[in-house]
Each structure stands twice: as C-alpha cells, then as structure tokens.
Amino acid sequence: MSIGNPLNRKYTYTNQSLLFFVLIFIFTLHTESQNSDKKAPNIVFIMSDDHSVSSISAYKDWLAEVAPTPNIDRIANEGMLMNTTFNTNSICGPSRAAILTGKYAHVNGFYKNEGGGDFDGNQQTFPKILQQNGYQTAVIGKWHLGTIPTGFDYSKVMINHGGQGSYNNTVYLENGRDTIREKQRHSTEQVAHDAINWIQNKRDKDKPFMLMYQFKAPHRPWTPNRKFDSLFSDKDLPYPETFNDDYSGRLAASENMLEIENHMNRKDLKLTPPSGLSKKELNKWNRLGNNGEFWTPNDSLQGEDLKKWKYQRYIKDYLRCVAGVDESVGKMLDYLKENNLEENTIIVYTSDQGFYLGEHGWFDKRWMYEPSFRMPFMIKYPNNIKPGSVNNELLLNIDFAPTLLDLAGINTPEDMQGESFKNQLLNKEYKKRNAVYYHYYEYPFWHKVQPHYGVRTNRYKLIHYYYNMDEWELFDLSEDKNEINNLYAKEGFEEITKDLKAELIQLQVKYKDDMSLDEMRKMTDTRIKRIYNSKK
Numbered sequence: 001m002s003i004g005n006p007l008n009r010k011y012t013y014t015n016q017s018l019l020f021f022v023l024i025f026i027f028t029l030h031t032e033s034q035n036s037d038k039k040a041p042n043i044v045f046i047m048s049d050d051h052s053v054s055s056i057s058a059y060k061d062w063l064a065e066v067a068p069t070p071n072i073d074r075i076a077n078e079g080m081l082m083n084t085t086f087n088t089n090s091i092c093g094p095s096r097a098a099i100l101t102g103k104y105a106h107v108n109g110f111y112k113n114e115g116g117g118d119f120d121g122n123q124q125t126f127p128k129i130l131q132q133n134g135y136q137t138a139v140i141g142k143w144h145l146g147t148i149p150t151g152f153d154y155s156k157v158m159i160n161h162g163g164q165g166s167y168n169n170t171v172y173l174e175n176g177r178d179t180i181r182e183k184q185r186h187s188t189e190q191v192a193h194d195a196i197n198w199i200q201n202k203r204d205k206d207k208p209f210m211l212m213y214q215f216k217a218p219h220r221p222w223t224p225n226r227k228f229d230s231l232f233s234d235k236d237l238p239y240p241e242t243f244n245d246d247y248s249g250r251l252a253a254s255e256n257m258l259e260i261e262n263h264m265n266r267k268d269l270k271l272t273p274p275s276g277l278s279k280k281e282l283n284k285w286n287r288l289g290n291n292g293e294f295w296t297p298n299d300s301l302q303g304e305d306l307k308k309w310k311y312q313r314y315i316k317d318y319l320r321c322v323a324g325v326d327e328s329v330g331k332m333l334d335y336l337k338e339n340n341l342e343e344n345t346i347i348v349y350t351s352d353q354g355f356y357l358g359e360h361g362w363f364d365k366r367w368m369y370e371p372s373f374r375m376p377f378m379i380k381y382p383n384n385i386k387p388g389s390v391n392n393e394l395l396l397n398i399d400f401a402p403t404l405l406d407l408a409g410i411n412t413p414e415d416m417q418g419e420s421f422k423n424q425l426l427n428k429e430y431k432k433r434n435a436v437y438y439h440y441y442e443y444p445f446w447h448k449v450q451p452h453y454g455v456r457t458n459r460y461k462l463i464h465y466y467y468n469m470d471e472w473e474l475f476d477l478s479e480d481k482n483e484i485n486n487l488y489a490k491e492g493f494e495e496i497t498k499d500l501k502a503e504l505i506q507l508q509v510k511y512k513d514d515m516s517l518d519e520m521r522k523m524t525d526t527r528i529k530r531i532y533n534s535k536k
C-alpha cells in the first residue's frame, strides 16, 4: 500500500471515522442507561418558624459563639449557605404560601395572617407538581394556612390555636380527617419523630419522596422543652448593637408596638400568675403588656434594668427553643445517613422569616429591615453541591419552588414568579439578579407595623410606608448595616434614589404589584374571616 495513494488514504480515514462514530454511539447508549438508572433525588425540606439568621451559628453572627447550632450547621458545611435570601412578606402564612406557590402574596391570594382568610388550596403548588411527576409527598408540623393541605399523600398538621399549634399538648389533623392530641412529646420532638416515622414506615419506598416538616419553634411564646431549662442559666447573653435604638429619622419605626421593653406581656416572660383566677381573668392577667401597659416582676426592677431583665428572659427561652430544633435536625441527618438515604437526598433548612432578637429593641418580624427580611437558607445535595460553599446572590422565598422542581428535573411552570437558582447551586453560569422586591400589608394588628413595600440591591434599600403616612427610607447597607441612618432626601443621594425608584416601579410591573396606593390600602383594610376554626 502506497502512502501516496489518495484513494487509499481516503479509505483509511473513512474507516477511522466509522470507528469514531461507533464509539460515540456506544458511549451515548452507556450514558443514557446510566441516566435512566439515576434516581430522582429525595427532598427533605425542614422549616422552623421565626428562626433568625443571627441565631444559627453557620452565619457567624453575634450569637454564634454563645448559642451554637452544630447540627443545622452541618447542612451548610456539607452543602451551600445562602447569605442573602429574603422573604417577600415577613409573616408566617404569607411566607409559607409564597414558598408553596412560587408567587407573591397578592398573586397567590394569601397576604395577611390577621383577617386574610384562608389559603386557596386549589391552586398550583410545587408539592402538587412533584406528585404529578411520580413523587410521594408529605407535610408534617406547622402549616398555618387554614385550609387542609393539598398536594400531599400524607399530612399531619397543627390545628389548635387557629393553626398556630402549641408547644405542648399539640392538636394535629392527620390526612384532613383524624384529630390527634399528642401529649407525650414537646412539639419539636413530636414533629421530628413523625417526620422520621413517615420516612421509615409510612411511605411507598419505590417512589422518590418530598417531605416538608415544619417546627412551631422558636415562635412566640418561646416555650422550650424542659430539658433545656439549665441552658444559659449561668450567664447573661450579649445585646445587639441597636438594642437602645431611638428610631430617629424613621417615623414608622417610632410608632411600633413590638418593643421588648414596652410590648412583651407577662405570659411571654413566663411570670407566675396569682392563684384563684378564672380563665377569663387569667387571660387578661397574662396579656398585660401587649398594649404598652407597664409591669415589673418586682418593685426593684425599673428602667434599663427592667428592659435588660425582659431581654434576658426572652432571648434565653428563644435560644432554648432553637436548641431543641437543632437537636431534632441532627436526628434527621443521622437517620438519613444510617439508612443509606443520605447520598440521594437534598436537604434544605430554612425558616418562614427572620425575627428580632433585640435589634432596634424589638421582638417579632414584619419589617423590611434585615433581621426580619432575611431568611436562613442552606441546602446540601451530595456529589452535586460543593461542601462548604457560600452564596451571596439575592434570592427570594418564591425561588424555592422553581429551584426544587428544577433539581428534580421538572420544568418550572411559566406563571411561577420565582426563578430557579439550580445553576448557582451546581456552580454553573447563571443570570444575576439586581434587586429584590418586598411588600407587607397587615395593619394595625399585630404590633402596629405600617404597610410598606421596597426594593433592596446588594448595597441599598429603599422603603415606602404609604398606608396613613407618606414616608420613605433609604439605607446604604455597606456603611450602615444596622439601618439606623435614613438617607432619604439627604444631599448627595438624589441620583441613587431616582435609580432605586425606577427599579422599584420596574419590579412592581414585573410582579404585577403595580396597583394604586388606594387599592393597596384596601387590601390592608379588607377583612376576610378565617373559616378554618368553624370547620373543625
């Protein structure tokens, strides 16, 4: 064979090409068969209630050293920690509805807890979509959306106290039918127990599963499991930098009714009532403080000392509740590992919103200020998310549904307003979000927080209180992380204010929240009775 013969050369080349394509074909077949063998991931979505980032040690915030959460931190250490995840309306029901639907409150219809009616369970939610795609789904623990859960093969949700549930003697509704009062365990332990029990004994093991299990803790009235009574009992805990905020330059904040000093009641701080009171009298005695009434546990405590005493009492109980949650999360992580479920299970830890642990002198949530606007969010998915990674992009609770669907290989329906951040999790290219939009409606109950909307970028935050005032606030978070220096209408900030207002309008149009201020006020004034309690 002559090398110089072009025909021969062509023949050899064609042979090589054929071999190459055959090899590619075999490789493709092999990969496809591998993919079809690959099981859809299980999802364990753990949510607590009112758990702030400052009380999760993975965030290395001001309580991290005194109150570590080693088990929750494991999720971040083995996966990704999100630093700037926000909710779209900082109260319980609305955040939960946004998570389920991937839509803002004004679109999914559940925008207030007080006088806001019940969640429309007929609408599209991500558990329903998972179910339609072969997943087995369950929800256990706090639900707080009024209507019976839909989209779940199994449900066991708290129904006493208007769906708030209680820390002890919690009443649950199982599968929308059976009422169960659990007397044996503190609610945190009960929820953890039921969650593991469902994975172990109640599910169809041939299907991938998605379990949402949701603690009442550390919600008000912060009643920990008695076994944590001695935790922190030997010391005072630190105070946040803004503990003695005077609210100057922030009119809406100055009208609040959520101060530790002035609006915590006797029940919140576990005072022992006098004996012999009727139920009505006892309720009245316990409630004293809600509306600013003065009380002191003894005559010697006044002023600054009294405020500090209330704070210590509050923060310790709150963190004891967190310790219970942390312990329960550890049990789940251990269970999944010991039962060979770790590798193919995505685990999320989050809370429906943040909470004030003395920042601005407050407890509770609602505001677009960072402590209540931020949500903890961490996620692990072995062999997919790099352990110990940190995400600093702007994310929202409406993104959770599209992201979890995306991770399960399911397309996001077009009407979901959130966006999948799967590519960020998998370290692939993604589109950056410039700003996030927020809207809170509930007023005056509870805590007299003015309805407001606003926009936050990586550096700035602009808030508008529009209900019965016309007040704007502008903060430069890079200079003023505690948001105490309102720069609105200050010299030198005209351009940035103009840009942020343009961004705000753009987001209102994008999310279909561009109604008139009168229409927005009407949403606050509309009272829709909850039907839930009358049904059960």
Ligand code: CA
Pocket (backbone or CB within 6 Å): 049, 050, 091, 092, 219, 352, 353
């Ligand atoms: Ca909550």
